[in-house]
Amino acid sequence: xxxxxxxxxxxxxxxxxxxxxxxxxxxxxxxxxxxxxxxxxxxxxxxxxxxxxxxxxxxxxxxxxxxxxxxxxxxxxxxxxxxxxxxxxxxxxxxxxxxxxxxxxxxxxxxxxxxxxxxxxxxxxxxxxxxxxxxxxxxxxxxxxxxxxxxxxxxxxxxxxxxxxxxxxxxxxxxxxxxxxxxxxxxxxxxxxxxxxxxxxxxxxxxxxxxxxxxxxxxxxxxxxxxxxxxxx
Amino acid sequence: xxxxxxxxxxxxxxxxxxxxxxxxxxxxxxxxxxxxxxxxxxxxxxxxxxxxxxxxxxxxxxxxxxxxxxxxxxxxxxxxxxxxxxxxxxxxxxxxxxxxxxxxxxxxxxxxxxxxxxxxxxxxxxxxxxxxxxxxxxxxxxxxxxxxxxxxxxxxxxxxxxxxxxxxxxxxxxxxxxxxxxxxxxxxxxxxxxxxxxxxxxxxxxxxxxxxxxxxxxxxxxxxxxxxxxxxx
Numbered sequence: 001x002x003x004x005x006x007x008x009x010x011x012x013x014x015x016x017x018x019x020x021x022x023x024x025x026x027x028x029x030x031x032x033x034x035x036x037x038x039x040x041x042x043x044x045x046x047x048x049x050x051x052x053x054x055x056x057x058x059x060x061x062x063x064x065x066x067x068x069x070x071x072x073x074x075x076x077x078x079x080x081x082x083x084x085x086x087x088x089x090x091x092x093x094x095x096x097x098x099x100x101x102x103x104x105x106x107x108x109x110x111x112x113x114x115x116x117x118x119x120x121x122x123x124x125x126x127x128x129x130x131x132x133x134x135x136x137x138x139x140x141x142x143x144x145x146x147x148x149x150x151x152x153x154x155x156x157x158x159x160x161x162x163x164x165x166x167x168x169x170x171x172x173x174x175x176x177x178x179x180x181x182x183x184x185x186x187x188x189x190x191x192x193x194x195x196x197x198x199x200x201x202x203x204x205x206x207x208x209x210x211x212x213x214x215x216x217x218x219x220x221x222x223x224x225x226x227x228x229x230x231x232x233x
Numbered sequence: 234x235x236x237x238x239x240x241x242x243x244x245x246x247x248x249x250x251x252x253x254x255x256x257x258x259x260x261x262x263x264x265x266x267x268x269x270x271x272x273x274x275x276x277x278x279x280x281x282x283x284x285x286x287x288x289x290x291x292x293x294x295x296x297x298x299x300x301x302x303x304x305x306x307x308x309x310x311x312x313x314x315x316x317x318x319x320x321x322x323x324x325x326x327x328x329x330x331x332x333x334x335x336x337x338x339x340x341x342x343x344x345x346x347x348x349x350x351x352x353x354x355x356x357x358x359x360x361x362x363x364x365x366x367x368x369x370x371x372x373x374x375x376x377x378x379x380x381x382x383x384x385x386x387x388x389x390x391x392x393x394x395x396x397x398x399x400x401x402x403x404x405x406x407x408x409x410x411x412x413x414x415x416x417x418x419x420x421x422x423x424x425x426x427x428x429x430x431x432x433x434x435x436x437x438x439x440x441x442x443x444x445x446x447x448x449x450x451x452x453x454x455x456x457x458x459x460x461x462x463x464x465x466x
Contacts, residue, residue, distance in 0.1 A: 048382065051329045051375050061318050065328040067300075072321055085294050088305055095298040095328075096284045102335060103345065110343045111356070112336065112363040123344070123356055130345040142284050149281070 001076065002028050006044045006055040009033035011221035012171070014101070015054040017066050018073075020167040023208035025077035031213070067094045070164040079167070081159030090158045093146060094165050097172060100139045104172075104179070105222045107131045107229060121228065128229035132183040136176075140187050143169065147191045154191055155198065162202065170199035175223030180230045234309065235261050239277045239288040242266035244454035245404070247334070248287045250299050251306075253400040256441035258310035264446070300327045303397040312400070314392030323391045326379060327398050330405060333372045337405075337412070338455045340364045340462060354461065361462035365416040369409075373420050376402065380424045387424055388431065395435065403432035408456030413463045 003022065007015025015033070022029040033041045033053075041053055050064035056073070063069050071091055074080035081087055108117050110127040117124060143157070152160040157169065173196045177184050199205055208214055217223050236255065240248025248266070255262040266274045266286075274286055283297035289306070296302050304324055307313035314320055341350050343360040350357060376390070385393040390402065406429045410417050432438055441447055450456050 048375075048378055050325070051332075051372070061321070063321055063325060065325045068321060068324045068328055071324075088294070088296055088301060091304075092283070092296060092298045092301045095301055099284075099335070102332070106339065106343075106345070110339075111360045112339070112368060114363050114367045115359075120359075123359075126348075126353075126356075127344040130347050134347045135345055139284070142281075145281055 001058055002030065003073075004030045004032050004057040006032050006041045006057065007053045008041060009038055010215070010218075012175075012215045012217060012223075013054075013221050014066050016171050016215070017164075017168045018054050018056060018069055019213075020171060020205065020208070021070060021073055021077055021079060021164050023213070024162070024167055024202055024204040025079060026204050027077060034213075066168075067091060067098055070094060070168070074164050077164070079162060079164045081161070081163060083159075086159045090163055090165055093143075093157060094168065096139075096142070097165070097168055100135075101172065101222060103131065103135055103139075104176070108224050108226065117224075117226070121226075124226075125228060132180065132230075136180070136183060137187065140189055140192070144189050144192050147195060155195075157195070162199070166195060166199055167205070170196050170205075175217060178217040179223040179225050181225075182230045182232055234291055235263065236306075237263045237265050237290040239265050239274045239290065240286045241274060242271055243448070243451075245408075245448045245450060245456075246287075246454050247299050249404050249448070250397075250401045251287050251289060251302055252446075253404060253438065253441070254303060254306055254310055254312060254397050256446070257395070257400055257435055257437040258312060259437050260310060267446075299401075300324060300331055303327060303401070307397050310397070312395060312397045314394070314396060316392075319392045323396055323398055326376075326390060327401065329372075329375070330398070330401055333368075334405065334455060336364065336368055336372075337409070341457050341459065350457075350459070354459075357459075358461060365413065365463075369413070369416060370420060373422050373425070377422050377425050380428060388428075390428070395432070399428060399432055400438070403429050403438075408450060411450040412456040412458050414458075415463045415465055 005015060005018055007013065044055055045053065049062060054066060054069065055062055055064045056069050063072055081090055107128050108124050110123050111120055147157050148154055150157060156162050156166050158165060173192055219225065238248060238251055240246065277288055278286060282295060287299060287302065288295055288297045289302050296305055314323055340361050341357050343356050344353055380390050381387055383390060389395050389399050391398060406425055452458065
């Protein structure tokens with residue numbers, strides 16, 4: 001099976017959660033946006049079946065929504081837990097992580113995705129203060145606890161092997177440290193930090209991070225470093 | 234199987250998507266929040282396995298996240314399409330609807346869920362204007378098109394029978410007409426309007442809507458009617 005990924009070519013964004021799964025598993029995939037440009041991604045969206053990228057297409061079907069794509073890929077990519085019950089837990093945590101990612105994005109776009117950050121910096125400062133003090137610690141504590149309370153061990157968040165969710169947590173933790181270095185210094189997440197380290201050293205991920213396929217975080221994506229949103233107030 | 238639903242007792246909120254599925258299918262469920270109060274819901278959350286309600290519990294497990302709960306219930310409640318491919322499409326659309334619901338909530342809580350509406354009315358006005366002009370028409374056009382392009386017919390959004398997603402769309406459309414009556418009068422959604430009508434007349438739903446189990450929309454929930462957020466500007 002060859003997979004085609006449709007996602008914007010210049011940001012890691014939500015497409016990165018899919019890229020990490022493909023790269024870890026070492027499967028063949030075509031990164032359409034990076035090979036053929038943003039117009040090819042826009043054209044796929046304009047066909048109307050999907051509201052937004054990332055979209056993954058095979059010869060048989062096309063699938064969107066990060067958690068839905070990862071649930072579909074987890075089995076063929078061998079990145080899923082063994083029981084159905086753990087699989088439901090995996091999807092639940094992946095959806096909670098998606099909620100977290102949406103809230104991280106809302107910090108710099110509090111009035112919706114159509115209004116530019118530069119036009120609402122003061123409003124974003126207020127949103128960032130609430131985020132750093134309330135939501136950031138709440139979500140991190142939840143994932144840290146989920147990891148320490150995994151009955152199958154604390155190396156991975158669900159079951160006893162690496163899943164798509166561990167790869168996604170890696171990306172979110174790295175992104176948060178890029179966007180909010182000061183706020184993150186106040187957080188205590190020893191088990192998540194270990195998990196990030198463990199993921200970074202998996203052969204497929206290490207090769208990917210060293211390649212030019214890996215896109216750096218930047219201020220057009222979800223995780224943006226605006227110093228005024230990360231002040232210690 | 235007896236199901237226990239944990240959700241806040243005074244708002245329809247995200248719990249309503251689950252209630253509608255139970256009521257349509259006519260299965261036994263205990264609405265814990267309404268029977269034992271909000272403290273019983275808070276206690277369930279404090280156990281730590283789930284970040285937020287709704288949570289559904291059986292003798293075997295507990296499951297959270299609306300789309301994850303509905304994907305799990307769709308089979309035993311006979312509210313799912315017949316093919317795996319259509320099931321993935323169902324989950325994708327359910328997740329896109331969840332994104333829409335989150336954006337609807339953000340209109341009155343643009344700086345995150347911890348800051349009261351009354352403290353940020355002017356900011357919410359700006360968010361509402363962007364929502365009414367950009368996101369509301371975009372999401373509605375997407376769901377309307379998904380319905381008209383369903384190859385199995387236009388009565389239901391995926392496949393040829395009612396699914397959990399049709400019930401959820403009913404709730405969102407009703408909620409939008411409560412919250413944004415002026416903005417909704419400008420939208421053209423003939424097929425979705427027919428679907429709402431069709432869902433309202435299903436025997437289980439009709440009996441539910443006529444019962445005192447059905448909670449009215451109110452200004453503590455997701456869909457809130459603040460006239461200042463629905464002005465024609």
